Amino acid sequence: MELPVLPAAQPRERADAVANRQRILDAATRLFAERGVGCTSMDAIAAEAGVGKGTVFRRFGDRASLALAVLDASETVLQESLIRGPAPLGPGAPPAERLIAFGAAMLDRLEEHLEILRESELTSHGAYLRSSPYAVHRIHVRMLVAQARPDADADYLTDILLAPLSAVTFAEQRHTRGLSLDQLKAGYGDLVARLTRA
């Protein structure tokens, strides 16, 4: 027997709207992969999805949000791992270890989805720092920081630990500077170790 996940407060979304959302996401995913994120205009996505441009913007608001929406599935998996997954990413390990595992997971994610993540940071006029995925990451890190260093300024430390995981920074380190993924993980591990020592 199926129970509704939540008794929807709003009148339920129309069927064609749902279908269109999916078609737009599929189109975006396909075009991003085919010709690169930077070479894919919103018009092209609308055309590929067989939908008017207005529809794209109504469903997703702007380009940055559409990019994030394309990664939503992957983001959900990550969040699930943070909350209920096995240690050290999930609960059960000491905070410093969890932070290191979080950094490694984020770096893997950046390696895999760099183009799209970068796009969402660059086109959001800085608002990605207030996007919902970022907020979740922030809460997670802040909680671990507060556990590891109850004395310190948790807000500031959280920023310090999240900044090197931004897509723009990653792209620069990885591709302009030529650092390897392992170097970045090692560096981040050191950083966490130093910042969480009493």
Add this chain to the structure above:
Amino acid sequence: MELPVLPAAQPRERADAVANRQRILDAATRLFAERGVGCTSMDAIAAEAGVGKGTVFRRFGDRASLALAVLDASETVLQESLIRGPAPLGPGAPPAERLIAFGAAMLDRLEEHLEILRESELTSHGAYLRSSPYAVHRIHVRMLVAQARPDADADYLTDILLAPLSAVTFAEQRHTRGLSLDQLKAGYGDLVARLTRA
């Protein structure tokens, strides 16, 4: 008796070009201050300077670079202080102290010119990390890091120390999060201390 500063290798810049550059910079400075950076289009700057839009773009390349050019004088002062100014910002103090002084100077600069610095970061598609002011800051920090921690991965540590001084990060901490300038300086001081300990 006047000596030419440098025996210009290129044929010297035309007088009208020089005059136009200055008029554009003045116009941009004025409009940025009057109506805010975000509300000032390149067309408006060209009009205010009494110049065609093409001229603006030829002289400055793009919006991000124009923003940086507006701050050039201030940047020059800062760089001069780093190289020849009094300790601890200039030479003579231990590296850790110089790094802290550098952070404080950068934070003051952000407090004063936030709008313009933010604009140059946001509209450069991430290329501000390869701008000449950033390159100078990077070399400076990297040198100090290498002195303080000859054993460590200087490249990575340099990124870590520069990331919290970006305009986007600063804007978020200062205005969304409501941290005070002193909190940020204190936080940065702690960061440097922890990262430079042997």
Add this chain to the structure above:
DNA sequence: AGGTCATACCGGACCACGGTCCGCTTGTGC
């Protein structure tokens, strides 16, 4: 001085893109 020439420079028409708007259409609950 005055004239001539190559060319750096100018300016505004032009383009593509992100994003908005609003009149028409279509699905849905009654």
Add this chain to the structure above:
DNA sequence: GCACAAGCGGACCGTGGTCCGGTATGACCT
């Protein structure tokens, strides 16, 4: 069926950035 809001789509706007035909400038020569 009916009414009505949710949804649609494409014309439209302002913007950053490019391009190229025409022009003014400064070097050189006489």
